[in-house]
Amino acid sequence: MRIGILGSGLMGGKLGTIFARSGHEVIFSYSRSEQKLKKLAKDAHGNARAGTPREAVQEADTLLLAVHWSRIDDVLDRAGVSASAEASADGLSAKVVITCSLPMNDDNTELVVAHTSSGAEELAMMIPKANVVSAFNTVPSEVLFGVYESRNKARRPALIYCGDNEIAKSVAAELIRDAGFDPVDAGPLRIARYTEPFALLVAQLAYEGKSGPELAYRFEHLKG
Amino acid sequence: MRIGILGSGLMGGKLGTIFARSGHEVIFSYSRSEQKLKKLAKDAHGNARAGTPREAVQEADTLLLAVHWSRIDDVLDRAGVSASAEASADGLSAKVVITCSLPMNDDNTELVVAHTSSGAEELAMMIPKANVVSAFNTVPSEVLFGVYESRNKARRPALIYCGDNEIAKSVAAELIRDAGFDPVDAGPLRIARYTEPFALLVAQLAYEGKSGPELAYRFEHLKG
Numbered sequence: 480m481r482i483g484i485l486g487s488g489l490m491g492g493k494l495g496t497i498f499a500r501s502g503h504e505v506i507f508s509y510s511r512s513e514q515k516l517k518k519l520a521k522d523a524h525g526n527a528r529a530g531t532p533r534e535a536v537q538e539a540d541t542l543l544l545a546v547h548w549s550r551i552d553d554v555l556d557r558a559g560v561s562a563s564a565e566a567s568a569d570g571l572s573a574k575v576v577i578t579c580s581l582p583m584n585d586d587n588t589e590l591v592v593a594h595t596s597s598g599a600e601e602l603a604m605m606i607p608k609a610n611v612v613s614a615f616n617t618v619p620s621e622v623l624f625g626v627y628e629s630r631n632k633a634r635r636p637a638l639i640y641c642g643d644n645e646i647a648k649s650v651a652a653e654l655i656r657d658a659g660f661d662p663v664d665a666g667p668l669r670i671a672r673y674t675e676p677f678a679l680l681v682a683q684l685a686y687e688g689k690s691g692p693e694l695a696y697r698f699e700h701l702k703g
Numbered sequence: 704m705r706i707g708i709l710g711s712g713l714m715g716g717k718l719g720t721i722f723a724r725s726g727h728e729v730i731f732s733y734s735r736s737e738q739k740l741k742k743l744a745k746d747a748h749g750n751a752r753a754g755t756p757r758e759a760v761q762e763a764d765t766l767l768l769a770v771h772w773s774r775i776d777d778v779l780d781r782a783g784v785s786a787s788a789e790a791s792a793d794g795l796s797a798k799v800v801i802t803c804s805l806p807m808n809d810d811n812t813e814l815v816v817a818h819t820s821s822g823a824e825e826l827a828m829m830i831p832k833a834n835v836v837s838a839f840n841t842v843p844s845e846v847l848f849g850v851y852e853s854r855n856k857a858r859r860p861a862l863i864y865c866g867d868n869e870i871a872k873s874v875a876a877e878l879i880r881d882a883g884f885d886p887v888d889a890g891p892l893r894i895a896r897y898t899e900p901f902a903l904l905v906a907q908l909a910y911e912g913k914s915g916p917e918l919a920y921r922f923e924h925l926k927g
Binding site: 590593594622625626629636639663664665666670672673674675676677679680681683684687688690691693694695696697698699700701 | 814817818846849850853860863887888889890894896897898899900901903904905907908911912914915917918919920921922923924925
């Protein structure tokens with residue numbers, strides 16, 4: 480799979496690294512410095528390189544959107560796929576866009592979209608030709624390498640995903656599996672109205688709890 | 704502990720039964736039929752009896768509120784503790800009120816309070832002298848007996864709770880432990896803005912998923 484990373488911060492940097500180590504071809508893009516993108520690509524020790532958002536979108540079939548909510552417009556614009564961009568939004572036609580961007584305010588203290596919509600649904604309206612899946616936003620970045628390194632253990636932690644396109648969802652599920660998690664299909668994209676607040680619950684436990692931020696979760700069936 | 708159950712439906716009936724079997728004294732109240740309350744009390748095989756909401760509030764120090772959101776006003780009124788009731792709302796002074804009522808619409812399809820508030824916070828404003836804890840609403844009723852019966856196993860499922868009063872929270876944590884779960888403190892009552900949508904995520908997985916409704920969850924720390 481050729482995967483374009485839009486937003487190579489904590490989340491995008493680590494997930495891109497993990498995808499590259501899993502054998503995928505990765506293009507890191509959209510960081511404060513070109514230098515950082517090159518370092519990420521080098522340190523990934525896999526088939527990874529630095530690029531622009533435009534290259535990431537043009538060359539990859541699957542994109543990971545991992546920017547702060549306030550940067551969504553800018554990254555889509557630089558990628559040439561925003562409604563206002565000169566190029567047509569057709570650039571994302573039928574592409575899989577996996578978003579882990581939570582719709583947070585600038586202080587990262589609360590959701591700016593919730594209840595009657597979700598960040599994932601808002602994004603899907605901005606890029607209607609893309610197949611949006613919400614995933615990788617319900618665990619802290621601090622747990623990612625630990626989960627990846629434990630991927631051969633019997634009991635994997637879960638990772639929730641949701642979306643409206645089944646092919647895109649199967650792509651997301653494959654990447655979730657590659658990252659060492661057990662993919663849990665939560666249904667259509669509108670379920671992001673529940674998964675995004677759940678992400679904030681996990682963040683609360685991870686960053687305000689006593690045991691540190693390396694937190695994952697799992698679901699379990701018990702017979703009554 | 705003497706526990707008054709306000710709302711003896713699926714959730715209240717099962718939790719009251721579990722609390723009675725754990726050695727607590729339980730008063731079941733507020734069901735469609737007096738007969739059902741008596742049967743619940745008899746089948747609990749513990750120190751349990753049927754009563755009115757007013758008796759439950761007067762005689763118990765800890766109350767479990769387990770009614771549909773549309774019945775909150777009515778049950779508080781019958782218990783004599785609503786703002787509009789003839790008796791004073793002082794009847795709940797310093798009592799622990801554990802709520803598992805989610806603020807659902809009449810069709811049970813969506814939350815009517817979310818994002819900028821939560822059912823638990825709205826309830827706390829209705830009964831300001833009580834110490835409200837939100838708990839037992841993030842797992843389906845179908846899993847309760849299974850978890851209780853597995854309570855001596857090494858790895859218990861988690862149960863999230865939140866509230867603003869530490870003493871009330873320790874009471875809730877004790878009951879969560881009695882029910883076979885590992886209590887997970889999610890912080891102040893406002894975190895119910897995240898736990899209530901999480902409850903709907905769990906319900907989605909339980910009722911729309913393939914593995915049946917006996918679903919529980921667990922959090923896990925991994926070193927990176």
